[in-house]
Amino acid sequence: MKKILVFFVILVVSIAIPLAWADKASAEKSIPIRYGTDLPPHLPPVVGQHWWADAVTKKTEGRVKVQMYPARSLSTQAGSLQNVLAGVADMYMLSSAVYRKFFPITSLNGLPGAGFPDDTLEANTAHMNTFFELLRRFPAAGAEFNDFGDMFFYVIYSEAYLISKGKRIRLPADVKGLKVGSNGIRLELMEKLGAAPVPDIPPMAYEKLQTGVTQATFAAISAFYDFQLFEVSDYVLDVPFGASGHPIVINKNTWNKISPREQQIMKELAVEGSKRSHIALADLNRKAWQVMIDKGMRTTATKEERQLWENEFKAIQEDWIARNEAAGVKNAREIFNFWKSAADKEWAKQ
Numbered sequence: 001m002k003k004i005l006v007f008f009v010i011l012v013v014s015i016a017i018p019l020a021w022a023d024k025a026s027a028e029k030s031i032p033i034r035y036g037t038d039l040p041p042h043l044p045p046v047v048g049q050h051w052w053a054d055a056v057t058k059k060t061e062g063r064v065k066v067q068m069y070p071a072r073s074l075s076t077q078a079g080s081l082q083n084v085l086a087g088v089a090d091m092y093m094l095s096s097a098v099y100r101k102f103f104p105i106t107s108l109n110g111l112p113g114a115g116f117p118d119d120t121l122e123a124n125t126a127h128m129n130t131f132f133e134l135l136r137r138f139p140a141a142g143a144e145f146n147d148f149g150d151m152f153f154y155v156i157y158s159e160a161y162l163i164s165k166g167k168r169i170r171l172p173a174d175v176k177g178l179k180v181g182s183n184g185i186r187l188e189l190m191e192k193l194g195a196a197p198v199p200d201i202p203p204m205a206y207e208k209l210q211t212g213v214t215q216a217t218f219a220a221i222s223a224f225y226d227f228q229l230f231e232v233s234d235y236v237l238d239v240p241f242g243a244s245g246h247p248i249v250i251n252k253n254t255w256n257k258i259s260p261r262e263q264q265i266m267k268e269l270a271v272e273g274s275k276r277s278h279i280a281l282a283d284l285n286r287k288a289w290q291v292m293i294d295k296g297m298r299t300t301a302t303k304e305e306r307q308l309w310e311n312e313f314k315a316i317q318e319d320w321i322a323r324n325e326a327a328g329v330k331n332a333r334e335i336f337n338f339w340k341s342a343a344d345k346e347w348a349k350q
Contacts, residue, residue, distance in 0.1 A: 031257050033066040033250075035091040036074030036083075038203070043226055044280035045157050045246060046070065046093065052153075052273030056266050064262050066091075077201075081249075085147060090254045093155065096245040097184030104324060105141045105332075106134065106247065108339055109156075110184045111320055113313030115243035116343045118158040118220075119285040123346045124278035128154050130342040131245065137338070140329050145247070149255025152267045153248035155277050158220030158285060159240035160186065165209050168235045169216065170305050172312050181208055181217030186241055189316055202227050209233055220244060222281055225288035236292050237299045239309050 035053060039046045053066035069075075075083045080092040081099055100107035109115055109131070116127040131154045135142040145151050160182075162169055169175060172193050180190045181200025190197040198214050202223035208214040209232040218241055219229060255263070292298040301309070317336065324332035 030062055031064050031254070031262075033064060033090045033254065034069060034074060035066055036069040036072070036080065036089045037093040038072050038077050038095075039070060039093075041068065041070045044222060044284050045155050045277055047280050048155070048273040048275065048277030049093065049153070049248070051276050052269050055269045055273070059265050059269065060262050064258060064266065084249050084251050087251050087253060089251070091248060091250045093246045093248045095157075095183075096247060097186075100184050103144045103247070104327065105138070105329065105335060106131070106144050107184070107245070108320065108336060109245045110186075110242040111313070111317055112186065112189060112241045113310060114317060114336070114340050114343055115159045115240055116156070116346050117240075117350050118156060118222075118243065118281065119289070120282050121275070121279050123349070124156055124282055125275070126342065126346050127156050127243070127245075128274060128278070130339065131247075134335070134339065138331065138335050140331075141335065145249065147252065149250040149252045150263070150267070151247065151249070152270045153274065155246045155248065155274060156281070157244040157246060158222050158281060159243050160218040161221055161224070162216060162218055162237040162239070162241060163205075163209075163224060163229055163233045164216035164235045164237070165233045166215065168299055169237050170299060170301060172308055175216065178215045179213065181205055181214040183218075184242075184244075185316060185320075186218050189241075189312065192315075193312065202229070205229055206232055220285075221288045221292070222284040225284060225291060230291060230295060230297065234297060235299050236297050237301065239301050239306060 035049070037046050037049065041047070041050045050068055053068050056064055056066050074089050075092060077095055077098055080089065080094055081102060083089040084092050096103055096107040097110045100110060117123040135145070135151060167174070167178070175190060176194035178195050179198050180195040181198045182190060183199060183201055187197040187199070198208070200208055200214060200217050202219045205217045205219055206227055206229055209217060209229065224230065224236065289298070321332045321336055329335070
């Protein structure tokens with residue numbers, strides 16, 4: 001009986017040890033991806049990313065495990081770029097408006113007058129495709145992402161519009177003396193027009209408008225709806241002031257740990273993930289504009305008024321070209337014309 005018991009123990013151990021080794025090997029092969037965003041998971045720009053995270057984990061059978069960290073739970077936007085480079089975060093949805101000095105070329109989507117329409121899937125897809133074509137066609141643009149793994153995700157967050165409280169804004173001269181919230185190059189535009197620019201992002205805009213820290217602010221029309229900014233403002237000028245692009249970057253070391261097979265799965269699923277976000281964004285944009293119309297908040301610029309804004313935009317665009325040429329980008333004008341032509345083509349379809 002004793003011999004049988006000893007044999008049984010040996011048998012169990014002989015089975016358990018290989019299984020434990022197999023489990024350990026499997027765990028070692030599983031690559032965790034910590035993916036951070038600023039936004040809650042229900043907002044349009046990230047709904048497709050949350051779908052993608054689940055899909056990648058399932059499709060790779062856990063060999064790549066993508067864990068989402070929404071609403072700045074992994075990092076703030078201000079620290080996100082350095083955190084990805086340092087490996088504190090594996091992926092992050094960056095804001096090109098916040099990091100335009102780091103991405104001086106590929107942040108050109110934020111230039112007033114150079115953005116894409118955003119209320120159809122087709123326009124949002126064209127914006128995304130133009131971004132990737134920009135990286136392929138112009139080496140200086142692609143080089144801005146050399147410190148990261150391959151680029152396969154780019155999501156937009158709509159055109160920015162000027163929202164105001166107490167005063168209806170129609171002309172560039174109307175912002176003089178106003179405290180206007182913004183980020184990116186729109187801050188420079190407001191300062192040029194005699195406004196008092198205040199650093200601002202949509203999640204913080206409600207409180208600033210409510211307390212008088214700002215009297216106006218720039219926000220995507222979808223963000224205007226998401227963050228209920230219509231509760232603390234009165235008017236929206238329907239002149240587009242540039243978009244906010246979101247290049248989603250991945251730490252290079254993390255990317256290099258992933259097998260080519262799994263990398264390809266991640267890229268293939270990104271197509272559907274982007275589509276889901278862009279459909280949700282287009283739907284919300286149309287819904288948000290209808291709310292503005294129903295509340296009598298939409299201010300439609302006349303042809304003459306729009307031309308005055310376009311004149312100001314042109315000066316900002318020329319300054320962007322001059323800055324990049326001075327930095328050694330000899331074909332900066334060609335790059336801008338490529339982008340602007342693609343954007344104008346989409347606007348012509350509206």
